[in-house]
Amino acid sequence: MDSKRIKRRVFEILDGAVHDGASKACEIFIASLVVANVLAIILESMHDLHEAYAHYFHWFDMVSVVVFSMEYVLRVWSYGEKYPTQAGSAWRGRKEYLFSPFGLVDFASTAPFYLQLLFPGADLRVLRMFRLMRIFKLSRYNSAMDDLLEAIKSERDSFSSALFLLLISCLLFSSLMYLIEGHDQPDVFPSIPAAMHWFIITIISGWGNVDPVSFLGVVMVVFTQVLAIALAAILTGVVATAYTAQVQRREAVYELEVREVLADGIVSDEEKVKLKQMQAKFGMSDEQVAAIAEQIESERRAKERESAQS
Helix, strand or coil: CCHHHHHHHHHHHHHCCCCCHHHHHHHHHHHHHHHHHHHHHHHHCCHHHHHHHHHHHHHHHHHHHHHHHHHHHHHHHHHHHCCCCCCCHHHHHHHHHHCCHHHHHHHHHHHHHHHHHHCCCCCCHHHHHHHHHHHHHHHHHCCHHHHHHHHHHHCHHHHHHHHHHHHHHHHHHHHHHHHHHCCCCCCCCCCHHHHHHHHHHHHHHCCCCCCCCCHHHHHHHHHHHHHHHHHHHHHHHHHHHHHHHHHHHHHHHHHHHHHHHHCCCCCCHHHHHHHHHHHHHHCCCHHHHHHHHHHHHHHHHHHHHHHHHC
16 A cells, blocks of 8 residues: 555544544544543642642653644644645645644644643643643534534624624613712722623623612612623524524535435445535434435435326
8 A cells, every 4th residue: 555545544534534434433532532631631630639640640641642743743644635636735735734723723732741841940830721722622523613603603793783782781881880889889980991890790790799889779780680681592592593503504405415416316436425524524413314315215205106196
């Protein structure tokens, strides 16, 4: 087997371009190692456990860094096969990976370890916490994050409207709170910006760490808390609706592709691979795919019966 075929095979396994046993095993291994790393980082933050098992935590992190570094290098090397038929495809595929969110996460998840080696005397505790970014490596094997981002993007007008209402409410309620409570609590509400700080904290947490001393101040707090609940409900509804629509849109795209593949009555190996890639990309289960295929087959049989009767 020549190097080009090896490179192509590595790309297929790491990228899930071919949904076979090796690709699935690689996916399970990397995902399990990521979960184990996150658990280790959480447990390592407990002083007693860190003191008792510091040696084991260190070696586990070293082994993980070696594995993730090998994965990163292999991805950079093999992604030259992503566009095999196009000119300059090798660097196009590699550049696309290096500067993609997944590539940046892969880099950031191992960089703190190497920075510790380069600067052994420096305090890199904050950088070490970047190891938690390894959890984002799981997004490669699940489309939930992509679906959520696409849902938010598709409903950006709704979010802009909600943020505009929040800005107007912040200016109005903060000004009123300054006028109502500023005289009685000058240390707490010395200015409108200070009242805006109270408003934001109240919207986020439900309580702005301030107890009003006047009746109108109590009324303002109640209205602000009701507004926070209403905004949360609006944004939650917008996201939920958009997310559901995104999932349905994804299934519709896959169904359309299946119909095109079955249009000529022949499913080639290339078309099978393409459908497998789409299934993996969209995170669709075998049950969903089987349901779509069954629906298309039932429609085909119904058309055949109608043709036979006519």
